[in-house]
Amino acid sequence: MRGSPSQRSSSNSSLRWGLPLLLAVGLLSGCSDDPVSTVPLDGTAVGTRTATPEGQTFSDIQPGRDPRLKHLWASFVITPEQLQTAREVPVSLTPQAILPCTDCDSLQWQPGSPTPTPPSRALGTYRPDQLTFSVQIQPNTTATHLRGTLQLDTTTPLIHPGEGVRLAIQRAAWGEVALEPLPPPQDFNSGQISRGQFQEHAWTLPFALPDSSSATPVPPLQLDLLLTSPIPPDSAPFQRGKPLPPPAGKLYHAATWPGSPTREQLFAYRQAIGQPPAWVEVEHLWDPRQDFPQQLANRIRESGSVPYLRLRFDQAHLSAVAAGEQDETLRSWAQGIQRFATPILLAVAAGDGDSQTQQRAYQHLMQTLRSDSNLLWVLELEGEGAEAGSTWARFMEMDWLRVHLSGDPTGFEEVYHRLTALHSEVPLLIGGLDPSTEASEAWLEGLESQQWPQVIGWSWSLNSEGIPSPAAQNWRQHLQQADPQIWLGEIRVQPSRSSPSPTPLPTP
Numbered sequence: 001m002r003g004s005p006s007q008r009s010s011s012n013s014s015l016r017w018g019l020p021l022l023l024a025v026g027l028l029s030g031c032s033d034d035p036v037s038t039v040p041l042d043g044t045a046v047g048t049r050t051a052t053p054e055g056q057t058f059s060d061i062q063p064g065r066d067p068r069l070k071h072l073w074a075s076f077v078i079t080p081e082q083l084q085t086a087r088e089v090p091v092s093l094t095p096q097a098i099l100p101c102t103d104c105d106s107l108q109w110q111p112g113s114p115t116p117t118p119p120s121r122a123l124g125t126y127r128p129d130q131l132t133f134s135v136q137i138q139p140n141t142t143a144t145h146l147r148g149t150l151q152l153d154t155t156t157p158l159i160h161p162g163e164g165v166r167l168a169i170q171r172a173a174w175g176e177v178a179l180e181p182l183p184p185p186q187d188f189n190s191g192q193i194s195r196g197q198f199q200e201h202a203w204t205l206p207f208a209l210p211d212s213s214s215a216t217p218v219p220p221l222q223l224d225l226l227l228t229s230p231i232p233p234d235s236a237p238f239q240r241g242k243p244l245p246p247p248a249g250k251l252y253h254a255a256t257w258p259g260s261p262t263r264e265q266l267f268a269y270r271q272a273i274g275q276p277p278a279w280v281e282v283e284h285l286w287d288p289r290q291d292f293p294q295q296l297a298n299r300i301r302e303s304g305s306v307p308y309l310r311l312r313f314d315q316a317h318l319s320a321v322a323a324g325e326q327d328e329t330l331r332s333w334a335q336g337i338q339r340f341a342t343p344i345l346l347a348v349a350a351g352d353g354d355s356q357t358q359q360r361a362y363q364h365l366m367q368t369l370r371s372d373s374n375l376l377w378v379l380e381l382e383g384e385g386a387e388a389g390s391t392w393a394r395f396m397e398m399d400w401l402r403v404h405l406s407g408d409p410t411g412f413e414e415v416y417h418r419l420t421a422l423h424s425e426v427p428l429l430i431g432g433l434d435p436s437t438e439a440s441e442a443w444l445e446g447l448e449s450q451q452w453p454q455v456i457g458w459s460w461s462l463n464s465e466g467i468p469s470p471a472a473q474n475w476r477q478h479l480q481q482a483d484p485q486i487w488l489g490e491i492r493v494q495p496s497r498s499s500p501s502p503t504p505l506p507t508p
Contacts, residue, residue, distance in 0.1 A: 072227045073170070074098040075109050076133050080218040083209060086137040086146075093135070094128045104170070104226055111222065139209065150225070166228040167201070174207045175219025181206075243279075243306060243343045243376045244492040245400075245427045245456045251447055251487055252457030253479070254308065256281035256431070258464055260296055265466055266303035272472040273479060275489040276304035279345055281431070281459055284309045286317050288329045292336025301342060306491050308345040310380070313361070322361035330368040337375050343493055347378035347402065359395065366397040378402050378429065400456075402429035408439040409446050416452050430458040435471040444478055448486050 074095035082091045097115040101107065109116050131150065138145040150167075168185035171178070183203035210216040246252055255277040257265055270276045280300045284293065293309070300307040313321070320326050337344060346369070348362050366377050379398035401419065405412060412430075419428065430447075433440055447455060460467065467475065479487045 071104050072098070072100050072131075073104050073107055073224065074131055074133075074227075075222065075224045077111050078135065078221045078223075080220060082135075083137060083218060083221065084212055086135050087139060087212060090134045090136040093133045095131055095133070096128070098128050098131060107170070107224070109224070111220070137209065139211070150227075166226075168226045168228070169203060169205075169223060170226045171222070171224035172205055173222045177207075177219075179205050179207055240341045240374065241343060241493040241495040242374050243345060244494050246488050246492060249450065249484070249486070251455070252278040252491060253487055254279045254281060254305075254429075254431075254457060254459035255462055255467075256459055257462050257466075259283070261300075263299060263303065265464075266300070266305070268466050269462075270304065272467055272469070273476045275479060277460075278457065278488060278491045279306040279308040281308040281310060281347075284311055286311050286313045288317065288320070288326045291329075292333045292340070294336055294340065297340055297344065304490075306343045306345060308347060308378070310347045310349065311365075312349070315357075318357055318361040321365055322357055324364065327368065330365065334369050337369060338373065341374055343374055343376070343491060345376050345378055345400075347380050349380040349382065362395070363397050376400065380404060380431075398426070400427045400429055402431055404432040405430055406432050406434070409442050409451075412452070416454070420454050424454075426454070427456040428452070428454045430455060432461050433458060435460045435462070435475060436468045440471070441474075448478070 075097045076093050077096050078086075078091070078093065082093070085091055096111060097109045097113075099115055107116050133148060133150055135146055135148040138147060165188045166185050167188070169182055172182060173179060183205065186201040186203070188201075207221075210218060255269060257280075260282055261280060266276070266280065280303070282296065282300070284296075297307040297309070317326070321330075348365070350358065362379075369375065376399045377397060378400045379395055380402045382404050401423070403412075403415060403419070405415075416428070419426075430443070433443060443458070446452065447458065479489075
């Protein structure tokens with residue numbers, strides 16, 4: 001991770017003094033629930049997520065040499081005036097140059113020069129105002145202590161649950177003099193990271209700051225820092241655009257938990273079966289006072305899945321939507337969906353009650369929120385009888401149709417033939433299946449044999465404990481079958497060039 005600073009001599013004897021440099025590093029990722037790593041999403045440089053090698057920990061990999069690690073390089077220059085001011089009060093700085101890189105060893109930068117070009121394709125973009133370095137000087141008679149804090153506030157937090165992060169001083173220079181030897185990198189394991197806050201580590205650099213009353217000229221201090229984190233395993237690329245059905249002969253799989261899944265539940269499922277679900281289904285009770293749930297959608301996206309929000313309405317809200325009385329909230333949601341930019345699925349359920357009111361409400365909802373750039377609509381039918389099928393199957397505003405089922409596949413045959421007769425092209429999804437039941441194997445056999453060719457995917461219904469271990473082992477075997485590879489680990493996307501880059505979580 002170290003660079004190769006040029007060797008320079010100096011007659012300044014103060015360079016032989018020792019200075020403990022204490023860096024208390026805190027990476028704060030907006031108001032997310034937990035630290036999480038994501039691909040930097042920016043219209044100028046879309047990144048790619050790949051897997052950390054199975055069985056290897058962060059400390060097993062040589063940082064700066066493996067493209068499956070994510071590096072953020074930043075150069076800070078502390079001016080002589082700032083060094084003196086920092087004796088009394090903390091001084092906050094943003095980097096003079098900053099960029100992510102996959103091979104950062106050869107990066108060199110001089111104050112006043114443009115940001116260097118990385119030797120390999122960067123994993124996205126960062127702005128200087130997204131990283132802050134706060135320092136304070138604590139002088140004494142023999143040495144000068146520099147205590148600092150790094151704060152990273154960005155849409156693309158660097159760390160994720162269960163992994164470590166490395167901080168290294170890649171290059172240090174006091175004026176024209178390169179400081180060597182550089183201290184070794186410091187590793188932060190998962191136990192030393194709490195909600196993005198790192199425990200304090202210490203470094204020593206060979207220079208000393210003259211007393212403030214001294215006539216000796218004080219040069220600026222330049223520190224090039226490198227933060228490195230593994231990229232989460234089995235993470236799908238976050239390409240901007242609209243979901244697409246899988247290729248012929250392929251299938252998606254999804255999952256749903258009671259309530260909103262936590263990061264720990266999402267991570268545990270991915271670890272149990274070896275890949276994230278193509279999408280994660282979440283119930284969302286409609287409230288006209290609430291905006292688009294950006295934080296929830298981000299959490300699902302950051303886990304490697306596409307958000308699938310199932311909108312639930314009571315009768316009063318349905319009537320209000322149908323009458324156009326909630327258009328202000330709908331317009332706010334439309335803006336949030338557009339800003340989200342990456343794929344999202346919204347679903348509505350055809351339930352009991354006045355079907356005409358439901359259809360008017362859903363038609364108004366879909367037309368108001370309609371986005372050709374990244375949004376896909378799913379209409380859900382309940383039960384094997386699917387009595388609403390004849391009423392809803394021709395509902396033109398929907399993109400996909402989902403049937404919620406339970407039990408064995410025999411009851412699905414009639415439903416499938418009736419729905420495909422009414423709509424011979426709409427992609428069908430199956431939901432509500434329990435992976436721990438014996439019937440799940442029969443469902444898998446029918447799907448993998450293409451018994452229902454219009455079905456493009458299905459969803460497990462999990463409890464709060466996630467997928468049971470025996471079911472996870474069986475499901476992993478189905479997912480990893482090599483001949484043929486039926487199940488896709490990520491959703492296909494119709495790229496969109498017109499949608500904006502995703503926006504960050506609101507900063508608290």
